[in-house]
Amino acid sequence: xxxxxxxxxxxxxxxxxxxxxxxxxxxxxxxxxxxxxxxxxxxxxxxxxxxxxxxxxxxxxxxxxxxxxxxxxxxxxxxxxxxxxxxxxxxxxxxxxxxxxxxxxxxxxxxxxxxxxxxxxxxxxxxxxxxxxxxxxxxxxxxxxxxxxxxxxxxxxxxxxxxxxxxxxxxxxxxxxxxxxxxxxxxxxxxxxxxxxxxxxxxxxxxxxxxxxxxxxxxxxxxxxxxxxxxxxxxxxxxxxxxxxxxxxxxxxxxxxxxxxxxxxxxxxxxxxxxxxxxxxxxxxxxxxxxxxxxxxxxxxxxxxxxxxxxxxxxxxxxxxxxxxxxxxxxxxxxxxxxxxxxxxxxxxxxxxxxxxxxxxxxxxxxxxxxxxxxxxxxxxxxxxxxxxxxxxxxxxxxxxxxxxxxxxxxxxxxxxxxxxxxxxxxxxxxxxxxxxxxxxxxxxxxxxxxxxxxxxxxxxxxxxxxxxxxxxxxxxxxxxxxxxxxxxxxxxxxxxxxxxxxxxxxxxxxxxxxxxxxxxxxxxxxxxxxxxxxxxxxxxxxxxxxxxxxxxxxxxxxxxxxxxxxxxxxxxxxxxxxxxxxxxxxxxxxxxxxxxxxxxxxxxxxxxxxxxxxxxxxxxxxxxxxxxxxxxxxxxxxxxxxxxxxxxxxxxxxxxxxxxxxxxxxxxxxxxxxxxxxxxxxxxxxxxxxxxxxxxxxxxxxxxxxxxxxxxxxxxxxxxxxxxxxxxxxxxxxxxxxxxxxxxxxxxxxxxxxxxxxxxxxxxxxxxxxxxxxxxxxxxxxxxxxxxxxxxxxxxxxxxxxxxxxxxxxxxxxxxxxxxxxxxxxxxxxxxxxxxxxxxxxxxxxxxx
Numbered sequence: 001x002x003x004x005x006x007x008x009x010x011x012x013x014x015x016x017x018x019x020x021x022x023x024x025x026x027x028x029x030x031x032x033x034x035x036x037x038x039x040x041x042x043x044x045x046x047x048x049x050x051x052x053x054x055x056x057x058x059x060x061x062x063x064x065x066x067x068x069x070x071x072x073x074x075x076x077x078x079x080x081x082x083x084x085x086x087x088x089x090x091x092x093x094x095x096x097x098x099x100x101x102x103x104x105x106x107x108x109x110x111x112x113x114x115x116x117x118x119x120x121x122x123x124x125x126x127x128x129x130x131x132x133x134x135x136x137x138x139x140x141x142x143x144x145x146x147x148x149x150x151x152x153x154x155x156x157x158x159x160x161x162x163x164x165x166x167x168x169x170x171x172x173x174x175x176x177x178x179x180x181x182x183x184x185x186x187x188x189x190x191x192x193x194x195x196x197x198x199x200x201x202x203x204x205x206x207x208x209x210x211x212x213x214x215x216x217x218x219x220x221x222x223x224x225x226x227x228x229x230x231x232x233x234x235x236x237x238x239x240x241x242x243x244x245x246x247x248x249x250x251x252x253x254x255x256x257x258x259x260x261x262x263x264x265x266x267x268x269x270x271x272x273x274x275x276x277x278x279x280x281x282x283x284x285x286x287x288x289x290x291x292x293x294x295x296x297x298x299x300x301x302x303x304x305x306x307x308x309x310x311x312x313x314x315x316x317x318x319x320x321x322x323x324x325x326x327x328x329x330x331x332x333x334x335x336x337x338x339x340x341x342x343x344x345x346x347x348x349x350x351x352x353x354x355x356x357x358x359x360x361x362x363x364x365x366x367x368x369x370x371x372x373x374x375x376x377x378x379x380x381x382x383x384x385x386x387x388x389x390x391x392x393x394x395x396x397x398x399x400x401x402x403x404x405x406x407x408x409x410x411x412x413x414x415x416x417x418x419x420x421x422x423x424x425x426x427x428x429x430x431x432x433x434x435x436x437x438x439x440x441x442x443x444x445x446x447x448x449x450x451x452x453x454x455x456x457x458x459x460x461x462x463x464x465x466x467x468x469x470x471x472x473x474x475x476x477x478x479x480x481x482x483x484x485x486x487x488x489x490x491x492x493x494x495x496x497x498x499x500x501x502x503x504x505x506x507x508x509x510x511x512x513x514x515x516x517x518x519x520x521x522x523x524x525x526x527x528x529x530x531x532x533x534x535x536x537x538x539x540x541x542x543x544x545x546x547x548x549x550x551x552x553x554x555x556x557x558x559x560x561x562x563x564x565x566x567x568x569x570x571x572x573x574x575x576x577x578x579x580x581x582x583x584x585x586x587x588x589x590x591x592x593x594x595x596x597x598x599x600x601x602x603x604x605x606x607x608x609x610x611x612x613x614x615x616x617x618x619x620x621x622x623x624x625x626x627x628x629x630x631x632x633x634x635x636x637x638x639x640x641x642x643x644x645x646x647x648x649x650x651x652x653x654x655x656x657x658x659x660x661x662x663x664x665x666x667x668x669x670x671x672x673x674x675x676x677x678x679x680x681x682x683x684x685x686x687x688x689x690x691x692x693x694x695x696x697x698x699x700x701x702x703x704x705x706x707x708x709x710x711x712x713x714x715x716x717x718x719x720x721x722x723x724x725x726x727x728x729x730x731x732x733x734x735x736x737x738x739x740x741x742x743x744x745x746x747x748x749x750x751x752x753x754x755x756x757x758x759x760x761x762x763x764x765x766x767x768x769x770x771x772x773x774x775x776x777x778x779x780x781x782x783x784x785x786x787x788x789x790x791x792x793x794x795x796x797x798x799x800x801x802x803x804x805x806x807x808x809x810x811x812x813x814x815x816x817x818x819x820x821x822x823x824x825x826x827x828x829x830x831x832x833x834x835x836x837x838x839x840x841x842x843x844x845x846x847x848x849x850x
């Protein structure tokens with residue numbers, strides 16, 4: 001199933017693809033669909049190559065009128081094409097399996113009404129799961145899709161949806177129609193798409209910068225339409241169109257723009273040209289934290305940015321995946337701040353994206369932003385915090401380095417020169433150098449070709465009057481990643497006002513480079529209550545506070561007038577706790593003492609997640625039970641104290657349900673579920689009910705009977721996923737054995753149900769329930785990786801790793817597993833090294849929690 005970069009380069013040197021004509025029959029039952037693909041391409045005469053096609057049965061292969069024996073040329077993954085002409089026409093007729101893994105053409109049956117819904121997910125290498133294709137991004141072509149499907153369905157692709165024409169009934173007697181789509185512009189295969197089923201839609205339009213009226217559509221399953229907030233999606237889309245067209249100097253490149261919320265999606269969304277698929281978890285059935293509403297907005301803007309950067313201009317090979325994703329991530333936050341109501345998106349970026357980047361960049365598997373991608377297996381494990389979050393952080397640093405106007409001027413030239421083509425990083429950097437006048441060669445080598453995160457800390461001398469006599473910024477790096485980098489950053493001085501607020505009184509922006517950078521402009525100023533390096537979060541670096549600043553931050557964290565500097569201090573405290581520099585229980589106290597005053601929903605969400613991680617992994621063993629119980633009690637007190645119906649109240653209750661373990665706490669959860677306990681303003685909707693059910697299951701209060709009763713009330717996709725989690729969480733040896741058998745041995749769960757079951761299996765109050773499965777895990781993993789698709793295998797390899805058995809024995813067993821792992825198992829090795837690092841870090845943090 002792999003494709004190496006060498007193979008792709010050789011194939012691109014041999015052929016150029018003109019067009020694909022793809023006919024699909026989606027009326028052949030629940031297991032397979034028919035796919036007939038005709039490809040027209042040029043080649044070096046007499047040469048040979050292959051086309052990618054993951055099939056169940058290949059009925060015929062016709063190359064330039066010559067019938068090739070499928071048994072000889074096809075192995076179910078590739079079809080060999082010998083003795084090519086200068087101009088070639090290939091037709092492949094095959095049956096291809098539907099998938100339930102979120103890859104290829106995914107098939108889902110709605111439990112509410114029994115209707116079938118299909119959608120495609122092709123990134124990285126899965127267009128070949130639907131039709132025969134030269135599966136690499138630099139072999140662009142036009143695509144014409146012809147689809148036969150039940151007449152009551154809607155069928156959506158990259159081109160505008162045609163009026164269907166009814167055809168003869170199917171074998172089951174059901175009415176069938178044919179949709180013949182017009183050809184697409186030249187695209188890479190991974191951004192083509194097909195979405196089919198009785199989706200319902202809301203329609204609107206937007207006027208593009210060139211005067212065209214672009215049709216807009218928002219789609220969801222019939223059973224979810226009552227919850228769809230299409231007006232919000234349209235508003236964000238129009239705001240994104242306006243911002244991106246102005247910034248990029250280029251009108252929207254496609255004929256229409258559909259956004260489709262689809263079931264059992266593995267990622268947040270996918271930038272299919274003109275037909276974006278989005279995780280249907282973003283269709284909210286009840287009240288959710290504002291953080292999730294903002295995350296949906298960022299996702300909508302991210303995918304829209306890809307229509308230019310990714311779809312119009314596409315990377316030549318997957319080593320520039322980082323640039324594709326980082327650019328969209330940076331631009332989505334910029335658009336949110338400058339052209340939507342989400343004007344604190346840079347706070348969210350610092351809290352969510354950068355914390356992900358820092359975490360990923362400190363793993364033993366960290367890699368340069370510009371990574372060597374030798375094959376498709378390398379790509380699959382590179383959708384990580386480096387590719388998305390560090391890359392976007394470094395792009396923000398690059399904008400500060402060259403100037404925002406200069407950056408966008410370079411981007412506009414880039415789109416103008418390379419529209420509908422393929423590019424490499426050097427093409428963008430050349431335009432940025434021209435626009436800014438800066439030599440970016442050294443900057444690129446230090447930031448893009450080396451790994452690791454630097455640490456910055458202030459060094460200052462103060463006289464008896466409190467005046468700074470000398471100020472410098474010290475930069476360090478770990479021995480394994482020793483590179484010191486140039487940073488463009490700001491230093492902020494903050495003082496506590498008479499009203500008790502922390503306000504900035506001075507800001508100094510400068511370039512930092514090398515081990516020590518003197519800042520003479522700060523000499524002569526009075527030492528403030530708090531000095532914050534990397535104020536405004538322009539740079540990518542961990543920051544440490546001096547002693548006085550740390551004391552001020554601890555006492556006045558909630559008193560920052562602005563959310564961004566407060567978030568940077570939150571981040572510094574989290575780094576120190578994770579690194580074992582400060583006690584974990586001190587970090588727990590810092591959160592619980594300040595979080596009620598936090599104004600940013602995303603920051604609350606992240607801090608509560610980090611609280612749960614700290615309690616599970618970083619608090620010393622002898623203190624963990626008492627600290628957990630105390631933390632949950634304090635969360636309940638906070639939920640009762642904040643305004644009723646507020647975002648914070650909802651988040652505190654959800655976190656309380658996750659942590660509840662004492663009898664009194666479980667009594668409270670049971671009361672919330674049955675209505676005997678209430679909080680003013682709190683609505684216990686169906687999704688919150690499921691979280692309460694899970695809490696009671698984990699605590700041993702209820703079991704399968706009550707889970708089944710709740711599922712009967714909510715027999716929806718959401719309900720089935722929640723029930724799968726709760727069932728796997730039942731705290732008995734028999735329930736854990738049944739869950740293990742379902743996930744690992746049988747392996748017939750869909751991607752979404754498996755993810756829920758994995759989460760439930762590992763959710764325990766007593767880790768002794770997991771001990772019998774530690775060795776079973778190491779025995780099973782090689783077979784899982786060999787037999788399952790990457791998406792399903794990764795869920796198991798990462799999700800079922802015995803991290804909660806936080807002991808040296810787990811590290812030793814992992815080391816033995818790694819020592820026996822074949823050299824070619826690079827993806828599995830990487831996942832296992834990251835698993836190991838989590839346990840090693842937890843042990844260091846526990847040792848520091850004294």
